[in-house]
Amino acid sequence: MTATTQRLHRTHSAPEAAWVTIPDLHEDPFPIYRRMREESPIHWVPAVNRYMVTGYSACHLIENDQDIYSADETNSLMKRAMGHSMLRKDDPEHDTDRRSYGGVLRPRAIKETWNAIFAKNCETYLRQLREAGPGSDLIRDFAAPYAAENLREVMGFYNATQADMQRWSQTMMDGTGNYADDPDVWALSDQSFNEVDDAIDEILPYLRKNPDASLLSKMADMPIPMDAIRANMKMTIGGGLNEPRDVLGVAVWALLSRPAQLAQVLADSRMYGTAFDEAVRWVAPIGMYPRETTCDAVLEGIALPKGARLGVVVGAANRDPAIFTQPDDFDINRDKKPHLAFGGGNHFCAGAWVARAAVADIALPQLFAELPNLRIDPTQAPTAAGWVFRGMTSLSVRWD
Ligand code: HEM
Known part of the structure; x- marks a missing residue:
């Protein structure tokens, strides 16, 4: 008997969660x-065709052991939709790509360049929201274009619009999740793939002559293969737009639904950062x-065969009661973990620093300062959806 099989004998296999369905997850994953989590930190979930890891410590162990838990997934749909980006590589290949981003997204560049651009964009889209009038949708009319325009400028896509960024992001993310292999979804995803490549080819010569603080300018002289640059740009379009939009929407919704916590934030602007952290934990x-x-591996006593496909469910780990008290509550006064x-x-x-600057330091304080008595529109209930990606799908608001 080999060491591995001996180890496997002392362990047990993951329980099956055949009761989990994708529509239920999409609607509200948290009760699931x-x-x-109450039964086991890891389940085999037939509907998702993966082991879902929902316990905090199990997720944490996976994140810190790339030798056993590789990001380079076999038959990855993300690789098909966007190319082989750093997100699907392990070190040392991942490290080469990651280093190519240099300081573009780091605190110094944010202070020197991006904060002023985010403030300008916030002003623009707040004006548009005010012009749209009370009853408009905070996600559609403010959070989405604000996040898209910020990302457009950070990346240096001066030959595209924020609407292009939204369309590219959505269609390529749909490709990444196209488990049904729907040809229409691939057609739109492939079209965006080609449009992004064309935009990169067009802008790089300009940025070589006119270098600036943007990510594409940084890429213009990078000694890494063009395929890697293209894939990393597409992954960043997919990963850098919806997330700031979603945390902004969730934070506003959570605060507007909890007057005592809102009053606390309005009285002390340092609490916007705390509200951001709590929103990103909560949803x-x-x-x-x-x-x-x-x-072959053993994770928290559960045997996993070689080649097991795992879903690291940080949305569940962030509500693990072993770490967070009353984890389902949004509470800016909780002990920080x-x-x-x-x-x-x-x-x-x-x-992460870019998202915090754009949302916690600029958008949240500006929104509450410039829209007096901001409140949820009582005639239209807010909606949220998703589990692989989750955020508000609508948040109709009013102000005085
Ligand atoms: C609240 C907002 C955000 C959240 C919650 C978030 C979340 C994440 C997570 C969970 C990962 C790791 C995924 C994995 O290991 O498979 C990741 C990676 C990444 N994110 Fe974000 N993200 C946010 C905003 C942004 C923004 C604004 C940008 C770009 C401007 C960005 C760029 C990236 C990049 C480039 C990676 C890949 C890092 C690597 O592989 O080394 N993200 N993000």
């Missing part, structure tokens, strides 16, 4: 996660991401 914008085992919404280990989100 609660039931799963993780990226609820699940994939990993694959490189060998590290959440997993930005991932961890070598793939820790490269845009």
Whole structure:
């Protein structure tokens, strides 16, 4: 008997959760996660065709062990939709790509360049929201174009519009989730793939002559293969737009539904950062991401065969009662513990500082300062959806 099989004999296999369905997850995953976590930190879920890892410590262990839990998933739909980006590589290949981003998304560049641009964009889209008038949708009319325009400028897509960024992001993300292999979904995703490549080819010569602080300008002289640059740009369009939009929507909704916490934030602007952290913990914008085992493994006493496809469900881990008290409550006064919404280990989100600056430092304070008595429109209930990605789908608001 080999060491591995001896180990496997002392372990048990993951329970099956055949009762979990994708429509239920899409509508509200949190009661499902609660039931799963109470039974086991890991389940085999036939509907998702993966092991879903819902316990905090199990997710944390995976994030920090790329030798066993590889990001380079076999038959990855993300690779098909966007090319082979850093998000689906392990080190050292991942590290080469990650280093190519240099300081573009880091605090110094945010202070020197991006904060002023985010403030300008916030002003623009707040004006449009005011012009649209009370009853308009905070997500559609403010959060989405604001996040898209910020990303457009950070990346340096001066030859595209924020609407292009939204369309590219959505269609390629739909490709990444196209488990049904729908040809119409691939057609739109492939069209965006080609449009992004064309936009990169057009803008790089300009940025070589006119270098600036943007990501594409940084890429213009990077000694890494063009295919890697293209894939990393597409992944960043997919991963850098919806998440700030979603945390902004969730934070506003949570505060508007809890007058005492809203009053606390309005009285002390430092609390916007706390509200951001709590919103991203409470409803993780990226609820699940994939990993694959490189060998037979045992995770928290559960045997996983080599090649097992895992879903790291940080949306569930962030509500694990072993770590967070009253985890289903949005509470800006809770004891601060590290959440997993930005991932961890070598793939820790490269845009976490950008998201915090755009949402916590600029958009939230400006929204509440410029829209007096901001409140939820009583005639239209807010809606939220999703589990792999989750956020508000509509948030109709009024102000005085
Ligand atoms: C609240 C907003 C955001 C959240 C919750 C978020 C979440 C995440 C998570 C969970 C990962 C790791 C996924 C994995 O390991 O498979 C990740 C990676 C990444 N994110 Fe974000 N993200 C946000 C905003 C942004 C923004 C604004 C940008 C770009 C401007 C960005 C760029 C990236 C990049 C480039 C990676 C890949 C890092 C690597 O593989 O080393 N993200 N993000």
